[in-house]
Structures are given as C-alpha cells and as structure tokens.
Amino acid sequence: MSPNAFYNDYDTEPYGEGRPSDYRTPFQVDRDRIIHSSAFRKLQSKTQVYLSGEYDFYRTRLTHSIEVAQIGRSICNYLKTSSPHLSDDFFIDADLVEACCLSHDLGHPPFGHGGERALHRQFRSCGGFEGNAQTLRLIAETLYQSSNKLSGMSPTRAFIDGVLKYKSLFSELDNPSNHFIYDFQSVCRDFVHQADALLVGSPELNAFAKLSSIECQVMDWSDDTAYCINDIVDGVRAGFLTLERLEAWAASEGLDAETQPLFDRFVTDIRRDRLEAIFSRKIGLFIEACSLLPVSNSLSSHTNRYAFALSIDSEAKRLAGFYKKVAVDLIFKSAPLQQMEFKGDRILESIFSAVRDCYLESDQSGVSILPDAVSKMILQAEDMDSKWITARDYMASLSDGQALRIYKRLFDPEYGLIVDLE
Numbered sequence: 265m266s267p268n269a270f271y272n273d274y275d276t277e278p279y280g281e282g283r284p285s286d287y288r289t290p291f292q293v294d295r296d297r298i299i300h301s302s303a304f305r306k307l308q309s310k311t312q313v314y315l316s317g318e319y320d321f322y323r324t325r326l327t328h329s330i331e332v333a334q335i336g337r338s339i340c341n342y343l344k345t346s347s348p349h350l351s352d353d354f355f356i357d358a359d360l361v362e363a364c365c366l367s368h369d370l371g372h373p374p375f376g377h378g379g380e381r382a383l384h385r386q387f388r389s390c391g392g393f394e395g396n397a398q399t400l401r402l403i404a405e406t407l408y409q410s411s412n413k414l415s416g417m418s419p420t421r422a423f424i425d426g427v428l429k430y431k432s433l434f435s436e437l438d439n440p441s442n443h444f445i446y447d448f449q450s451v452c453r454d455f456v457h458q459a460d461a462l463l464v465g466s467p468e469l470n471a472f473a474k475l476s477s478i479e480c481q482v483m484d485w486s487d488d489t490a491y492c493i494n495d496i497v498d499g500v501r502a503g504f505l506t507l508e509r510l511e512a513w514a515a516s517e518g519l520d521a522e523t524q525p526l527f528d529r530f531v532t533d534i535r536r537d538r539l540e541a542i543f544s545r546k547i548g549l550f551i552e553a554c555s556l557l558p559v560s561n562s563l564s565s566h567t568n569r570y571a572f573a574l575s576i577d578s579e580a581k582r583l584a585g586f587y588k589k590v591a592v593d594l595i596f597k598s599a600p601l602q603q604m605e606f607k608g609d610r611i612l613e614s615i616f617s618a619v620r621d622c623y624l625e626s627d628q629s630g631v632s633i634l635p636d637a638v639s640k641m642i643l644q645a646e647d648m649d650s651k652w653i654t655a656r657d658y659m660a661s662l663s664d665g666q667a668l669r670i671y672k673r674l675f676d677p678e679y680g681l682i683v684d685l686e
Contacts, residue, residue, distance in 0.1 A: 269354045270568045275422040279404055279455050283418055294423040295363035301417070303370055303402055304329075309663035310369075311376040311608075323494055325369050331494060333365035335486040338551050347556045349572065356478055357422075364426035364483040371398025373660045374667045375608025382612040383659060384441065390652035391434045397445040398660050399427055404452050406657055412637050422569065425456045426479035431472065448653075475561060481574040482554075489550040492587040493543050499595045500539055507534060513594055526586045546583075553580035611671045612659065618674055619655050624648075633674065634658065 276290040283293060298304050307326035323331075340358035344350050372395040373379040383393035404416040404424065430443045431453055437444055445453065457472045476484070499505040514527050533542050556572045563570035595601060622631045623642045632639045638658045645651040662670070672679035 267353060268357060270350075270356065271422065272567075275420065275567075275569065277421050278418040279421065279424060279452065280416050280418045289357075289359060290420050291357050291360035291363060291423065294417075294420055295359050295366065297407075297417045298363055298366045298370070298403075301407055303407060303661070304366065306661070306663050307369060307372075309665050310372060310374055311379070311604075311664055323498055325372060328490055328494070329366050329369055331490045332368060332483070332486045333362045335489050335547060335551065336361040336365040336482055339482050339486060339554050342551050343554060343556060349556050349558065354568075356482065360420075360422055360426060361479050361482050361486075363423055364479055365486055367399055367403060367423075367427050368429075368483055368487055369395065369399070370402055371395050371400070371660060373398075373612070374662050374664045375605065375612065378605030378608050379612055380442070382609045383616075383656065386613065386616045386659075387652060387656045390649055390656065391446045391448075392440070392444070393656060393660065394430070394434075394442055394444050394446075396427070396429050396443075397449060398657075400424065400445060400449055400452055401657065403427070404449075409637065412640055414641075421456055422477070422479065424452060425477045425569070426483060428453070428456065429476065429480060429484060431474075436473075472563065475563060475570060477569045478556075478572050478574060479569065485550075485554065485574060485576060488584055488588075489547060492584045492591065493546055493550070495591045495595065496587050497539055497543050499591060500534060502595075504595045504598055505534070505590070507531060509594055510534075510590075513590070522582065523586060526583060530586075530590070550580050550584070553577035608664075608667075611667055614675060615667065615670055616655075616659065619659070624651055624655060 278290070283290070286293075288296065304326070307329055308324050310325040337358045340356045340361050344352075344355040350356070373383050373393070375382070380393060380395050387393050402416075403419045406414045407417045408415045428445070430445060432440075432444050433447050433450055433453075434440060434444045435447050453473075496505065510527075510531060517523075519527055533539060536542065553576050555575045555577075557575040558564075558571060559573045561570060565571075618633055622633050623639070634642070638654065642651050642654045645654055
C-alpha cells in the first residue's frame with residue numbers, strides 16, 4: 265500500500281502486547297478485530313430505539329454501527345477528493361475511521377440509553393457507568409476471554425484516541441451522569457497523549473481532555489447523520505410519526521421562520537411515500553456538507569490528527585437538529601418507548617440486586633447465579649472494587665434477550681428453561 269504521510273509510527277503503536285506483522289495495515293487490523301469479536305456480534309440484540317427483535321426491519325445497535333461505518337468511510341473518501349488540504353499520499357485513513365465507527369457503541373448495555381442510566385445508578389459507588397468508557401474498557405482490556413483470563417485487542421494509539429469522545433475522568437467532573445471515562449482508565453489516556461505532553465512541554469495529560477482527533481470528529485458526525493436520519497425513517501414506519509401527530513406537534517411548538525420550511529418539506533416527503541429513497545439521498549447531502557478547517561491548538565503543530573477540524577455546513581447542521589428534535593419529542597418521549605425504558609430499568613435493577621446479594625455484599629449468600637467464568641473472576645478478585653467492576657462488565661455485556669431470560673429465570677416461577685445457560 266502507498267505510504268500515508270498523514271500518520272506516523274507513533275499513531276500505529278499498539279497498547280499492551282505487540283502484534284505480529286501481516287499483509288494488513290495496523291488500522292485494518294483494528295477494524296478486523298472489532299468485526300470478528302463477540303462484543304460486536306452482540307450489538308445485533310441490543311436496542312437502538314426499539315427493543316431488539318420486536319420487528320425485523322427496525323435498526324439495532326449492529327445495523328446502526330454498520331451504517332455509521334459506511335458514512336464514515338464515505339466522508340473520508342469525499343474529503344480526500346474535495347479538500348485542498350489532502351492528497352493521494354496525505355489523507356484521513358478510512359480503515360481507522362471505519363474501526364472507530366464500528367466500535368462507537370460497542371460498550372453500550374442492554375435496553376439503550378435507559379439501560380445506560382440504570383447501570384450508572386447501580387454502579388455509582390465504583391465510578392458509575394458510561395457507554396464510551398465501557399467501549400474503551402473492551403478494546404483495551406476485556407475484548408478477549410480465555411481460560412478465565414481477560415485481555416484487550418492491543419489497539420493502536422490512534423484507534424483508542426478515535427473512540428474517545430470524552431477524556432475527562434469520573435473524578436475530574438462534578439457528579440457526572442455521562443460523558444466521562446473511568447478513573448482507572450487514566451493509563452489509557454496517558455498512553456494516548458504522553459508523547460504529546462512531552463512535545464508541548466505540559467506535564468498535565470488531562471490538558472488535552474477537550475480536544476478530539478479528526479477521526480473522532482468524523483465518527484461523531486457519521487453517528488449524528490445515521491441516527492437523526494434513520495431514526496426518523498424507522499419512526500414513520502413504526503407509526504410514531506404520522507401526519508396528524510406531526511401537525512399537532514408543529515402547532516404546539518410554534519415553529520419559527522427557519523424551522524417551518526424544514527417541517528413543510530418533511531411533511532411533503534412523508535406524503536410522497538418514498539421515504540427511504542428520499543432520506544438515503546439526504547445522507548449523501550450530509551456527507552457533502554463536510555469540509556476540513558485548519559485549526560491551531562496545543563497539538564496542531566505536532567500531529568496532523570489535531571491540525572484539522574471537521575466543519576459542517578450550517579444548513580446540514582440545522583436540518584440534523586430539526587430531525588433530532590422531532591425524534592426526541594415524538595419518538596423517544598412517547599409512552600410506548602418510555603414504557604420500554606421503564607421495563608428495562610426494572611429488569612436491570614432486579615438482576616443487579618441479585619448479583620449484589622450473591623457476590624458483592626460482605627455477607628455473600630454463597631449462591632452462584634452467574635456463568636462459571638464470571639463467578640470465578642468475581643470471587644477471585646483482589647479487592648471489592650475489582651468485584652464491582654467485573655459485575656459491571658458482565659451486566660453491560662448482556663444483550664436485551666439475555667437480560668430478559670436471566671430476569672425470568674431468577675424471578676418468574678413459571679419460567680424453567682434451565683438448559684438456556686447464559
């Protein structure tokens with residue numbers, strides 16, 4: 265492959281154990297290891313908006329992640345041909361961006377954002393729960409399990425940095441509900457930025473907490489594009505976004521002069537009954553809304569990955585904001601989805617109470633309700649914090665279906681599938 269002057273050996277250095285050389289680039293290895301992981305496959309049974317498995321055509325975390333990855337690659341390809349700052353031997357690596365996009369929801373728990381809030385409440389005493397932090401936990405420390413031993417995937421420095429939307433530690437924020445990484449993950453953050461700190465003469469590695477690499481920015485806009493457009497399409501197909509409800513919503517909102525044309529066009533699109541084709545073209549518009557803007561910050565003179573910001577056309581940002589608001593007001597706040605979030609919260613709360621009683625309290629019951637490997641890791645953990653972290657890893661790893669079956673085995677007296685050992 266042709267050399268890419270955008271990156272250097274520092275960017276491709278692996279975290280943890282080294283890697284054997286093969287025909288792939290380091291970033292292709294990152295992507296391939298994600299695709300072939302069980303954590304990635306589990307996303308097919310984790311809620312995106314609607315409970316996974318409820319209907320076959322709704323998006324799950326897996327299909328959403330694949331769509332985000334396609335958009336991310338397309339943005340890289342578009343920028344390579346359209347930006348005056350890039351060239352054939354100086355470009356944003358599409359394999360790296362694809363790996364970041366495929367991984368961006370890897371650490372999310374069952375039952376969507378409601379499940380994330382439930383786990384954050386249950387595990388606040390050991391640093392809370394955050395989906396982005398859990399993604400980092402997986403790729404750096406726990407993606408592989410063999411003989412009761414956990415290990416990460418030896419991710420490259422640039423890949424770790426690309427999935428780190430948030431770099432502040434839990435303890436560095438004032439009672440955060442999200443947007444943090446776990447305190448023990450400071451070693452990963454140090455690994456990402458330790459050479460940067462030496463280059464800029466700063467001993468404080470958290471000085472870079474508010475900076476995002478260009479790959480992370482591309483991943484973030486790809487995510488926004490996928491969910492603000494595709495959640496709308498699913499919402500119409502599911503019957504949440506009907507013309508009657510939209511018109512009632514618009515009347516109650518009192519749309520301003522900028523929003524009214526967006527609403528009128530949206531209603532026209534629905535009436536044309538070709539929503540998927542129409543909105544697929546909008547994805548292309550959101551990709552073409554991207555451009556690179558040279559920036560100056562504490563790292564921009566030392567690494568190309570921080571020398572540019574992803575600039576988004578104001579019209580595309582305004583349209584994305586409109587779709588997000590419609591989705592939140594008419595889909596996410598609807599009674600059926602709020603009921604599902606409530607149920608998911610109660611299921612996870614009940615499973616957690618059983619895990620706590622059997623493994624985490626000082627007077628443990630001696631009852632082993634978790635898979636043998638997980639039970640062994642909790643019981644052999646060096647200290648109580650490690651026990652809680654292992655329990656958090658396990659609960660976050662569950663798919664919607666696994667959580668439902670565990671709940672039924674524990675609390676439904678008529679459920680007796682003892683051969684379903686998950």
